Amino acid sequence: xxxxxxxxxxxxxxxxxxxxxxxxxxxxxxxxxxxxxxxxxxxxxxxxxxxxxxxxxxxxxxxxxxxxxxxxxxxxxxxxxxxxxxxxxxxxxxxxxxxxxxxxxxxxxxxxxxxxxxxxxxxxxxxxxxxxxxxxxxxxxxxxxxxxxxxxxxxxxxxxxxxxxxxxxxxxxxxxxxxxxxxxxxxxxxxxxxxxxxxxxxxxxxxxxxxxxxxxxxxxxxxxxxxxxxxxxxxxxxxxxxxxxxxxxxxxxxxxxxxxxxxxxxxxxxxxxxxxxxxxxxxxxxxxxxxxxxxxxxxxxxxxx
Numbered sequence: 001x002x003x004x005x006x007x008x009x010x011x012x013x014x015x016x017x018x019x020x021x022x023x024x025x026x027x028x029x030x031x032x033x034x035x036x037x038x039x040x041x042x043x044x045x046x047x048x049x050x051x052x053x054x055x056x057x058x059x060x061x062x063x064x065x066x067x068x069x070x071x072x073x074x075x076x077x078x079x080x081x082x083x084x085x086x087x088x089x090x091x092x093x094x095x096x097x098x099x100x101x102x103x104x105x106x107x108x109x110x111x112x113x114x115x116x117x118x119x120x121x122x123x124x125x126x127x128x129x130x131x132x133x134x135x136x137x138x139x140x141x142x143x144x145x146x147x148x149x150x151x152x153x154x155x156x157x158x159x160x161x162x163x164x165x166x167x168x169x170x171x172x173x174x175x176x177x178x179x180x181x182x183x184x185x186x187x188x189x190x191x192x193x194x195x196x197x198x199x200x201x202x203x204x205x206x207x208x209x210x211x212x213x214x215x216x217x218x219x220x221x222x223x224x225x226x227x228x229x230x231x232x233x234x235x236x237x238x239x240x241x242x243x244x245x246x247x248x249x250x251x252x253x254x255x256x257x258x259x260x261x262x263x264x265x266x267x268x269x270x271x272x273x274x275x276x277x278x279x280x281x282x283x284x285x286x287x288x289x290x291x292x293x294x295x296x297x298x299x300x301x302x303x304x305x
Contacts, residue, residue, distance in 0.1 A: 003055055011053045014086070017079035019046050020058070024076045027065035091131060092293075104295040105133040107142035107154035110237045111175045111212075111255030112282050116155055119303045123295065130295055138210050138235045139282075143167070146287060152296040154285045155303070157211050170284040170304055176256040177215065179273040183266065184248040193273045195223045203231040204243050204252040210235065211280045216253050219277045244268060255279075 003011075015036075022032035033043035051058055058072035068076055088103055095102035104123075108116040113136060124130060135145065139156035146154050147166075155172070158164040179198075181188060187197070199220075205228075206213035220227045232250070234240060241262060244250050253275070262268040284303050286292060292300070 001055060003053065008053065012050070014082070016046055016050050017082055019043060020050065020072075020076050020079045021083060023047070023059060023066055024068050024072075027067065029066065095129065095131075102127070102129075102293065102295050103131045103133075104153075104293070104299065105135070105151045106299070107135045107137065107145055107151040107156065109139055109142065109156045109282060110136065110235070110240075110258055111279075112155035112173070113237065114257045115173065115303065119299055122302050123299050126298065127295060136237065138207065140210070143285070146285065149287075152286070152293060153300060155282055156285060157280050157282050158285055159211065159280060160209070166288055168286045168288045170300070171281050172284050172303065174281045175279040177212070177253050177275050177277075177279050178256045178259055179251060179271040179275070180244065180254055180259050180263065180268045181251050181271055182244050182248040183269045185251070185269070185271075186249075187271060188269045190272060193271055195219065195225060195273065198251060198273070199225055199228065201228065201251050202247075202249050203228045204240050204250055205231045205233055207233045207235055212253065212255075215277050215279045219275055222276065241267070 019032060019036060022035045023029070026032050026035060029043050029047070030040050033040045036043070038046075047059070054071075054075065056071045058068060058075055059066045060069050092103040106116060106120070116134070120132060120134070124132070135142065135151060137145075139158075139160045142151065142154040142156045143158065143161050145151045158167050158169050161167070179193075187193060205216060217227050232243060234243075237258060240252055240254065244252055245267060251271070259268060259270065263270050284300055286296070286300070
């Protein structure tokens with residue numbers, strides 16, 4: 001039976017978590033003890049204490065040495081996260097004490113990448129010593145990371161959340177959506193297109209229930225057409241661009257701010273389809289009632305300028 005959170009928090013120590021990381025990396029009590037400058041009996045005792053605290057065996061002995069089992073891999077993953085968070089804490093404290101620098105973690109959906117890149121460029125001109133982490137993902141996943149405190153600010157849509165009131169939201173931009181394809185696509189030279197001509201085409205689309213996917217589904221529904229079968233689903237900009245480059249038969253709807261660089265460099269072509277549906281505006285989002293760091297506030301001011 002797993003111990004309570006209070007019991008785990010009071011008994012686990014950071015040094016024990018570092019030992020788990022070393023054991024996972026080195027696969028040996030002896031090597032892990034050496035890496036941490038402790039004795040082998042001390043490392044064995046510490047591992048026993050950790051497993052006793054958590055009420056579970058975390059490592060199995062194999063012919064290759066110690067290997068984490070399913071529970072062990074889970075615990076090691078969180079040990080790494082805690083260790084990384086501690087390093088980020090020190091880095092941010094150092095920046096504050098030195099009167100510069102600091103750390104900022106930003107999340108963005110695909111369509112907001114150009115705006116985010118421009119905003120960060122302006123921010124780093126003013127604060128060149130700032131360390132920045134950028135995560136591109138779906139709105140749902142970005143809000144989850146924001147809830148966990150792993151992101152300071154995200155550019156996404158709060159409509160996907162079951163509790164949008166938990167966020168401070170600033171509406172920023174209405175995306176212009178365009179249909180794009182490989183320059184060798186059979187329809188690349190068309191002067192005009194209707195959606196009915198594309199029902200048998202193969203598509204790269206956003207995952208189910210994501211705002212851009214819902215917009216495209218609405219486009220087909222309002223035209224009285226069935227949504228294309230067997231699409232490739234991805235939320236990754238790079239994957240979408242790569243799939244279109246590799247397969248000249250694929251189509252995709254993308255934000256124009258993202259697609260125009262590929263179009264201007266001849267990697268993609270914009271097809272002449274007028275989309276009737278409007279995408280939902282994306283927002284600059286932070287957690288409500290949370291005090292923002294100085295770099296976070298400066299970036300928000302830049303983005304909303």
